[in-house]
Amino acid sequence: MNSKWYWLIRQKYRNLKFQIKKAAFRLNERKESSERLSSFSRIVIRTLLVQVAINLVLVAVLYVGDKLLLSAMEIFAKTQTDPLIAALSESILVDIVIGGIGVAGVILGLYCSNMTSVYSSKYTNAPATISSAFQRDVVTNRCIKQITGYIIFCVIILFGCLIGISFSYVSIIALLFLTIRMIITFSITGNRMYQLSNTFNISDNLYPEIYSAIRKISANNHFSNDPNFQNHYQKICTKQFKILQDIAAYNKDNPINQNPAMLSFINNNLALISVYWGVKEKIHYDSFWYRSETQYKKWHTATDTEISLALNTGVSLQAMSVIKNRWWFEQDLLRINNICVEKLCAENDLNTLYSYLNIVAQLSSQAMESGCLLFWDNVQ
Numbered sequence: 001m002n003s004k005w006y007w008l009i010r011q012k013y014r015n016l017k018f019q020i021k022k023a024a025f026r027l028n029e030r031k032e033s034s035e036r037l038s039s040f041s042r043i044v045i046r047t048l049l050v051q052v053a054i055n056l057v058l059v060a061v062l063y064v065g066d067k068l069l070l071s072a073m074e075i076f077a078k079t080q081t082d083p084l085i086a087a088l089s090e091s092i093l094v095d096i097v098i099g100g101i102g103v104a105g106v107i108l109g110l111y112c113s114n115m116t117s118v119y120s121s122k123y124t125n126a127p128a129t130i131s132s133a134f135q136r137d138v139v140t141n142r143c144i145k146q147i148t149g150y151i152i153f154c155v156i157i158l159f160g161c162l163i164g165i166s167f168s169y170v171s172i173i174a175l176l177f178l179t180i181r182m183i184i185t186f187s188i189t190g191n192r193m194y195q196l197s198n199t200f201n202i203s204d205n206l207y208p209e210i211y212s213a214i215r216k217i218s219a220n221n222h223f224s225n226d227p228n229f230q231n232h233y234q235k236i237c238t239k240q241f242k243i244l245q246d247i248a249a250y251n252k253d254n255p256i257n258q259n260p261a262m263l264s265f266i267n268n269n270l271a272l273i274s275v276y277w278g279v280k281e282k283i284h285y286d287s288f289w290y291r292s293e294t295q296y297k298k299w300h301t302a303t304d305t306e307i308s309l310a311l312n313t314g315v316s317l318q319a320m321s322v323i324k325n326r327w328w329f330e331q332d333l334l335r336i337n338n339i340c341v342e343k344l345c346a347e348n349d350l351n352t353l354y355s356y357l358n359i360v361a362q363l364s365s366q367a368m369e370s371g372c373l374l375f376w377d378n379v380q
Helices: 004-077 083-123 128-135 138-162 169-196 199-205 207-217 227-250 256-282 304-313 328-346 350-369 373-379
Strands: 291-296 319-325
Touching: 004 138, 004 169, 083 128, 083 138, 083 169, 128 199, 128 227, 138 169, 169 199, 199 207, 199 227, 199 256, 207 227, 207 256, 227 256, 227 328, 256 328, 256 350, 328 350
Parallel strands: none
Antiparallel strands: 291 319
């Protein structure tokens, strides 16, 4: 055991054993990393396959349109299509495709740069609900989908030209149209990024869902009469109200020059109440749209035994009943507005407060007409 060869072989064996363990460890790490990224890869592959399928159908339709147009031209002109003209049109198409792919790539890069800049400056420290709403913005996601779809369409056209498929006037016109649409899409996306630099504008995607829920719950059809859908509509609004509340709380420390955006935000909430009061009478009084809340006994209505038990055990008085809160919608929105109003009062921004109170005064007349005057009077 003390020989030189023994220790040399022993060292080589240990080194080999360590290298094998190291390789196995790296393989295991790569496997775990690939598993963590598998969900993202599945999303990419699914999106790619859907886009390829859609654009293949579009290319097939354009190809058929080209053939029909060329056939019609030959019938009316009673001559065969000049091969030189066909080759020229195909050359123009290839040039447009290559240029379009380059422009689309630049536009996509600029969009990602703008999005990263806005996110890092405004949404890095925002609550998760606001950051998630930014990522799910309908306008930007739709525009990105159009740009990526355009790139895939151009690649399919280019591949078709390489394998000898002839495209003509219809395809050229369609490609020019899609190219112009892509450029307009980028202008819309850029403007939307500018709007989203103000976090109040995240609410633009929330209000349509709330209005849709109000319209559906008051439609008096088989959906609005179903307790499951009634509760579903209520949960939709509750979820959106949570995001609106986070937006209000996140912006309560904004400088005073952003108060006009805050005024627009709280006025939009009052507009929701106004629309809701216009249809509230159509909602059945025991609908699951109204939140169920537990009502507890008051101290002056409880018995001596109940009061003694509550004081000795440190618990609340026994629940008396479960009631429907018919004012939860208004209460949630006004609670959100109160966060903003407190900020305006603290900054002594009288002009903004005056504008807001004018809208509140206009809403008071509607409260009387819709039978909500008692609630509105208690709020005031």
